[in-house]
Each structure stands twice: as C-alpha cells, then as structure tokens.
Amino acid sequence: MTNAAHPFDALMDITARPEVVFVRGAGSYLWDANRNRYLDFVQGWAVNPLGHSPVIVADALAAQARRLLTPSPAFYNEQSLKLAKALVDNSCFDQVFFANSGAEANEGAIKLARKFGAKYKNGAHEIITFEGGFHGRTLATMSASGKRAFEPLFEPKVSGFRKARLNDIVSVRQLINSSTVAVMLEQIQGEAGVWPASDAFLQELRALTQQRGLLLIVDEIQTGMGRTGKLFGYEHAGIEPDIMTLGKGIGGGVPLAALLATEHASCFDHGDQGGTFNGNPLMCAAGLVVLDQISQPDFLKSVVDTGLLLERELQRLSARHGLGEIRGRGLLLALDLKMPIGAAVVAEAFAAGVLVNSPQPDTLRFMPALNVTREEISLMIDCLDTVLTKVGAARRVA
Incomplete structure (x- = not known):
C-alpha cells in the first residue's frame, strides 16, 4: 500500500490546479x-x-439539516414539492425531476426525449445538437457535446447525436430525418467561448421543431437562474421549449440540478428515472431560497x-x-x-x-x-x- 507523500497527492489528478x-x-x-x-x-x-456562502443559503441548510436530510426519493418531501411548484409557477413547464448535477439533468433530458420517441414517434431516437456545445461529462452528454477535445475520448461513444451549426437553421433542417426526436442546445455556448444563439435563430428553431413534431430541449445549466438578466435564458427569445435543464446556480453553491418538461413531453414510466439523492430536502431547501431571491x-x-x-x-x-x-x-x-x-x-x-x-x-x-x-x-x-x-x-x- 502506497500512501500519498504530499497532501495534494491523495486527490486524483484530473486537472491542473495552483497549489493554493x-x-x-x-x-x-x-x-x-x-x-x-x-x-x-x-x-x-x-x-x-x-x-x-450566502447567509440565506447557510441558514436554510442549517435549519433543514436539523429537521430532515433525506427520506429517500421513494417518498415525497416538503422542500422538493415546494421547489418544484415554484419552478413550474415561474416557467412554461409543468413537471420537474430533481438531480444532483447538470450532466445528470442533461442525461435525464436525453432519456426523456428517447422515451418520447419510443412511445410516440416510431422509435425515433436521434437528437440534433451543435458544434461547440457542451452538455456534461457522462458518456451520453459527452457524446451530445460538440467539444473537439472529447472526440477521441472513451470510445465507443453513445451514438445518436448529429451536429448542426449554431445560428444556422439550414444546417439543422438538413439533419432532420425519420429517426430525429429532438433538438438540444445551450442558448449561449459557454465552454466554446461564450457564443450566443440569436433570438431570431431560437425563434426559427422553435418554429421548425413544432412544424416537424420534434422536442426542443434547452440546456440552461449556465444561462438559467438569472444569469442573463431573465430568470431563464429562453425568455429573451419569447419561445416556450418542451424541456429545460438547470444546474449550477440553482443550488447557490450546493449540488442541485433539475429537469423540467411540459406535460406533452413528460412521458417517463415508473422505474425509468431515479437517483438515490435526487430531490433531497437539504438541497431543495437551498434551491428554494435561491429561487425566491433571484426571481424578484x-x-x-x-x-x-x-x-x-x-x-x-x-x-x-x-x-x-x-x-x-x-x-x-x-x-x-x-x-x-x-x-x-x-x-x-x-x-x-x-x-x-x-x-x-x-x-x-x-x-x-x-x-x-x-x-x-x-x-x-x-x-x-x-x-x-x-x-x-x-x-x-x-x-x-x-
């Protein structure tokens, strides 16, 4: 057995960090x-x-920790019900599934779209994503991403993702076929260098997906929760997507994410989706106070x-x-x-x-x-x- 010689050595070396x-x-x-x-x-x-370390988040966590950490996702808990209702009331969506990270929420969105295709579109499963996009580090979300550095990693990737060009509606239209079930994008591609989708493009994309019977998925892991000056980035374009994912800011610093969907798109059957810590009241208590402040x-x-x-x-x-x-x-x-x-x-x-x-x-x-x-x-x-x-x-x- 080899013990780490330096305090930093016990952590797996997955990125360059300053020694601070x-x-x-x-x-x-x-x-x-x-x-x-x-x-x-x-x-x-x-x-x-x-x-x-905002005081309102610290206080909410401390108060909830004294009451209930988690009863398991097999049961309802008060905080997750309140946060889900608040998110629905502040958006165009009808139902919420809570997760622990943005990648997990995006993985859920991919699964939901594929379930929708299996139930309603003769098994359609392909999702059009975009060059330069970033959706996470699970195998499916890396496959959905358009990050070139991911291309040689962890082969074979998850198949079923075709890449269009941001702000080019013709490139999207050319990729649609009988196997297509959804289009998924960040409204601002953060990892690629902060490249925004124009409002006009988002409006064209919404019209095209509705015309072709496809789901529109917006990845608002980075743009959601007030980051762009509206509670959710899709509001700038005046559109209503079918599915949205939230992460990062929703927890105010703690691990919390969410998958939101319209009633039309919500088609999971019991057992299709879950997670041990998902929707636990401790994290949702933090999310509630963050949403309450940011939505003002x-x-x-x-x-x-x-x-x-x-x-x-x-x-x-x-x-x-x-x-x-x-x-x-x-x-x-x-x-x-x-x-x-x-x-x-x-x-x-x-x-x-x-x-x-x-x-x-x-x-x-x-x-x-x-x-x-x-x-x-x-x-x-x-x-x-x-x-x-x-x-x-x-x-x-x-």
Whole structure:
C-alpha cells in the first residue's frame, strides 16, 4: 500500500490546479489557508449566483439539516414539492425531476426525449445538437457535446447525436430525418467561448421543431437562474421549449440540478428515472431560497444593469489594448483576446488576487456573482488592465 507523500497527492489528478487551498468564501471573495484574498469572477463556473456562502443559503441548510436530510426519493418531501411548484409557477413547464448535477439533468433530458420517441414517434431516437456545445461529462452528454477535445475520448461513444451549426437553421433542417426526436442546445455556448444563439435563430428553431413534431430541449445549466438578466435564458427569445435543464446556480453553491418538461413531453414510466439523492430536502431547501431571491424583478433588473456596466468596462479595456469583441448576455460575458494568451492572463491575474477563466486560448470568460458590486467590477478591470499591459509587453519583447 502506497500512501500519498504530499497532501495534494491523495486527490486524483484530473486537472491542473495552483497549489493554493481555499478555506473561506464570502460574497465575491475567497481566502486561502495563508489568508490571501482573491476577487472571484468565476464563482465555480457560475455556480454561486449570490456569491460565496450566502447567509440565506447557510441558514436554510442549517435549519433543514436539523429537521430532515433525506427520506429517500421513494417518498415525497416538503422542500422538493415546494421547489418544484415554484419552478413550474415561474416557467412554461409543468413537471420537474430533481438531480444532483447538470450532466445528470442533461442525461435525464436525453432519456426523456428517447422515451418520447419510443412511445410516440416510431422509435425515433436521434437528437440534433451543435458544434461547440457542451452538455456534461457522462458518456451520453459527452457524446451530445460538440467539444473537439472529447472526440477521441472513451470510445465507443453513445451514438445518436448529429451536429448542426449554431445560428444556422439550414444546417439543422438538413439533419432532420425519420429517426430525429429532438433538438438540444445551450442558448449561449459557454465552454466554446461564450457564443450566443440569436433570438431570431431560437425563434426559427422553435418554429421548425413544432412544424416537424420534434422536442426542443434547452440546456440552461449556465444561462438559467438569472444569469442573463431573465430568470431563464429562453425568455429573451419569447419561445416556450418542451424541456429545460438547470444546474449550477440553482443550488447557490450546493449540488442541485433539475429537469423540467411540459406535460406533452413528460412521458417517463415508473422505474425509468431515479437517483438515490435526487430531490433531497437539504438541497431543495437551498434551491428554494435561491429561487425566491433571484426571481424578484428588482434583482433581475440589477443583473441587467450590472451586466451592461461590465460590458461597457470590458469594451473600454478591449479598445485600450487592441483586443476583440465582447460576447454574451447579462453576467455571462466573454472578451475576445484575439491572441492565445488566455492562460497567461489567468495566471497573472491569479497572482494578483483576481480569478478569471479562459475557456479557449483566445478568450476570457466572466461569471461573477449576480450581486457583484460596481466597486468589485472596477477592481477586476483595473487588475486586468495591468495584467494585459504586462502580458502584451512580454509578447512584444519575445
């Protein structure tokens, strides 16, 4: 038996991590074991809409933990019933299945679509997804994703996913055949570099899927829960999908996800879907207080206003350094660096105490808490200004 020689060695090495251990978080800030403070514009990849360790989430978890952790999903519990009703009341959907991660919710959406095809469309099972899309890391959701890095991994993949091009309705139409049951997409492709589907494209897609009798599945793992300035991203286009998945922000920092469907699309039979911890009252208690706060009109308006401020500041930064466009919506934005310097910028910003993300070598992605302040935006911009000046000077010297 070999024991880990270093405290980090006991964790499986699945990604590069800086040798810093975070021990505390509050709002837009994290602190490491050496009491260094970091301004966080990643927030666990949009997981913390109310910032780190919000009091209302901590209080809800503590109160529920004293009452009931889980009775098993074989029984109803009060918190899951309340959260499901609140989600239905705030959306165009009729039923909810709770899960523990976005990938699990998307896996459920794929299963639901295939069940729909088996019951109502002569066994149709293919789902049209999109180049650049990202839907998770289970075998089925990796297969559904259009991420090139996934292509050689874990073969053989799950079959039945055909890839169209985002904002190209002709490419979707050309892939539809008698085996097609659904179209599935992110309204903003986050991992690909924050590439939005246009409202016009989403409207065309909804019309096409209705015309051909197909289900429309929106993956709102990253765009849902107020991230774009509306509670759900599909609202911007004025459409009503058949299925939606939520994750990340719905739990306010704890593992919670949801699969929502219209009555038309809800066709699971008993035993088709389940999960040991799904819909447990502890996580749903957190989801309830998060949804209650985020769904307030004043809160959503503040996301719009703050997003516009961040966008303007990034545009000024881009103009100053000769960079590219700003993409995204609300508080899910990207800066096109026009050069593959993302990793260097992230590393320099980290050393300066600011956390940003580079999903692609030439892109920075910003996913701050939805209640991020103007002062915090200013501090982040000032840091990036310094970092970009330094990185740009280093490139000129090289």
